[in-house]
Amino acid sequence: xxxxxxxxxxxxxxxxxxxxxxxxxxxxxxxxxxxxxxxxxxxxxxxxxxxxxxxxxxxxxxxxxxxxxxxxxxxxxxxxxxxxxxxxxxxxxxxxxxx
Amino acid sequence: xxxxxxxxxxxxxxxxxxxxxxxxxxxxxxxxxxxxxxxxxxxxxxxxxxxxxxxxxxxxxxxxxxxxxxxxxxxxxxxxxxxxxxxxxxxxxxxxxxxxxxxxxxxxxxxxxxxxxxxxxxxxxxxxxxxxxxxxxxxxxxxxxxxxxxxxxxxxxxxxxxxxxxxxxxxxxxxxxxxxxxxxxxxxxxxxxxxxxxxxxxxxxxxxxxxxxxxxxxxxxxxxxxxxxxxxxxxxxxxxxxxxxxxxxxxxxxxxxxxxxxxxxxxxxxxxxxxxxxxxxxxxxxxxxxxxxxxxxxxxxxxxxxxxxxxxxxxxxxxxxxxxxxxxxxxxxxxxxxxxxxxxxxxxxxxxxxxxxxxxxxxxxxxxxxxxxxxxxxxxxxxxxxxxxxxxxxxxxxxxxxxxxxxxxxxxxxxxxxxxxxxxxxxxxxxxxxxxxxxxxxxxxxxxxxxxxxxxxxxxxxxxxxxxxxxxxxxxxxxxxxxxxxxxx
Numbered sequence: 001x002x003x004x005x006x007x008x009x010x011x012x013x014x015x016x017x018x019x020x021x022x023x024x025x026x027x028x029x030x031x032x033x034x035x036x037x038x039x040x041x042x043x044x045x046x047x048x049x050x051x052x053x054x055x056x057x058x059x060x061x062x063x064x065x066x067x068x069x070x071x072x073x074x075x076x077x078x079x080x081x082x083x084x085x086x087x088x089x090x091x092x093x094x095x096x097x098x099x
Numbered sequence: 100x101x102x103x104x105x106x107x108x109x110x111x112x113x114x115x116x117x118x119x120x121x122x123x124x125x126x127x128x129x130x131x132x133x134x135x136x137x138x139x140x141x142x143x144x145x146x147x148x149x150x151x152x153x154x155x156x157x158x159x160x161x162x163x164x165x166x167x168x169x170x171x172x173x174x175x176x177x178x179x180x181x182x183x184x185x186x187x188x189x190x191x192x193x194x195x196x197x198x199x200x201x202x203x204x205x206x207x208x209x210x211x212x213x214x215x216x217x218x219x220x221x222x223x224x225x226x227x228x229x230x231x232x233x234x235x236x237x238x239x240x241x242x243x244x245x246x247x248x249x250x251x252x253x254x255x256x257x258x259x260x261x262x263x264x265x266x267x268x269x270x271x272x273x274x275x276x277x278x279x280x281x282x283x284x285x286x287x288x289x290x291x292x293x294x295x296x297x298x299x300x301x302x303x304x305x306x307x308x309x310x311x312x313x314x315x316x317x318x319x320x321x322x323x324x325x326x327x328x329x330x331x332x333x334x335x336x337x338x339x340x341x342x343x344x345x346x347x348x349x350x351x352x353x354x355x356x357x358x359x360x361x362x363x364x365x366x367x368x369x370x371x372x373x374x375x376x377x378x379x380x381x382x383x384x385x386x387x388x389x390x391x392x393x394x395x396x397x398x399x400x401x402x403x404x405x406x407x408x409x410x411x412x413x414x415x416x417x418x419x420x421x422x423x424x425x426x427x428x429x430x431x432x433x434x435x436x437x438x439x440x441x442x443x444x445x446x447x448x449x450x451x452x453x454x455x456x457x458x459x460x461x462x463x464x465x466x467x468x469x470x471x472x473x474x475x476x477x478x479x480x481x482x483x484x485x486x487x488x489x490x491x492x493x494x495x496x497x498x499x500x501x502x503x504x505x506x507x508x509x510x511x512x513x514x515x516x517x518x519x520x521x522x523x524x525x526x527x528x529x530x531x532x533x534x535x536x537x538x539x540x541x542x543x544x545x546x547x548x549x550x551x552x553x554x555x556x557x558x559x560x561x562x563x564x565x566x567x568x569x570x571x572x573x574x575x576x577x578x579x580x581x582x583x584x585x586x587x588x
Binding site for chain 2: 004007012015016017018019020021022023024027030031034035037038041042043044045046047048050053054055056057058059060062064065067075079080082083084085086092094095096097
């Protein structure tokens with residue numbers, strides 16, 4: 001398969017929104033050609049024949065280790081909430097979720 | 100006369116054991132040096148009070164004959180990516196500017212349990228994304244050999260602190276060269292251990308299949324000593340390997356006679372600075388003179404390493420950085436228009452330009468329609484890169500290469516061109532993709548006085564062979580003992 005065309009500015013903004021990032025016009029304008037240049041370099045990988053090659057997710061392959069299912073102490077409530085931008089009682093406060 | 104903070108870690112440790120020096124004096128010497136070299140921007144936070152308290156406790160133990168081991172009383176510093184209980188841990192980012200770590204990373208715990216004095220937290224590229232330390236949200240760190248140049252990155256502050264004597268050693272992290280490249284550019288030693296050798300519990304994640312913790316030190320002996328303290332299985336990190344690897348401190352002086360050193364021909368091509376090439380070729384000749392067998396090897400997929408690396412690293416980063424959402428910790432910007440807008444505004448305000456660029460790139464290559472062309476293909480080429488290294492290690496015990504294609508470049512020189520900045524990682528990213536260990540050590544200086552780094556690569560779990568070979572070279576030259584002019588008393 002061939003590498004897709006690099007994204008235009010509107011697409012960069014759409015992708016950023018998927019990542020929950022809002023970019024200013026200046027940021028999007030600067031980023032669009034930078035991404036195009038990087039993706040043009042990355043297109044080199046098209047030259048490589050990867051037929052029948054398995055993917056590597058981790059280089060040193062260990063099976064996910066299992067431990068006994070016993071409860072043990074974790075981070076206590078006060079320390080877990082100490083960095084919260086907003087605390088409500090014993091929980092994290094968040095802005096309105098449903099309009 | 101040499102200032103106390105210009106001793107190596109090993110020399111200080113021996114002096115502490117013999118009662119010739121006290122940890123408190125060594126700690127004061129580092130704090131004074133940090134103040135004298137403040138302009139280099141190595142430290143983001145200095146915990147003078149905590150360091151003095153830990154040093155006094157170490158001195159008490161030493162006087163009572165209860166020294167805990169070789170690191171007891173040795174002042175060290177940490178890249179600001181390691182969680183340190185009760186201290187700010189920013190990862191070089193505005194989004195974590197006021198984040199106080201609720202617990203210690205396992206490596207920090209191990210250093211404290213060994214009696215080491217923690218001086219403070221060191222500058223870094225934001226979320227470890229960068230090769231120059233210029234992407235730190237709190238300003239760049241500067242190269243102690245020439246403050247108009249970059250120290251390398253992302254563990255730039257760590258290399259600067261060690262090179263300029265404001266810490267006896269430091270811990271860094273290496274995702275694509277972030278320990279080895281700044282070590283090379285600042286004239287110190289840096290080791291990226293085998294994936295899984297050192298615990299990452301409490302280390303802020305960038306790219307989880309690549310990140311690894313390692314030491315930055317003044318010489319190879321110091322590196323072996325620090326590795327021994329931080330390495331080993333940690334049940335709190337599911338990627339930590341239950342493997343008992345050979346000790347890096349035993350056999351350190353055994354030399355390289357009969358060791359097969361491979362020279363990958365693809366690493367000596369156009370684009371490499373002629374002075375770097377000459378210095379590395381001289382180092383190879385030194386090894387031959389010490390009785391090592393030099394053999395040519397091939398890593399045919401080298402030219403695809405940068406593309407593979409930046410696809411995988413940004414994809415993993417875009418996922419890891421989803422956690423910075425203004426809910427449980429870190430910055431929140433909430434204009435009062437609901438939760439989605441809070442996410443958008445928080446992340447727009449909290450992340451710097453390089454982090455945004457990588458999040459967008461990573462999100463793009465993982466998104467529907469592009470996954471196969473980019474991410475899946477990169478993971479397959481990663482397999483071919485691993486096979487290249489496996490084939491090379493069938494012919495050679497270790498590989499010898501440059502660490503960076505050029506010495507330290509000027510501040511600002513590559514900021515406008517992200518791809519050029521990425522391409523400079525060509526000799527270091529393969530090591531992370533293959534999960535193998537790599538050591539960088541000084542092998543000379545360019546005519547303009549900037550240090551040059553030599554890289555040794557080995558198969559998984561070969562750290563002991565790497566440090567033995569590094570030490571054999573180090574005994575032949577005084578490169579590691581040279582200190583930048585600012586650090587002279």
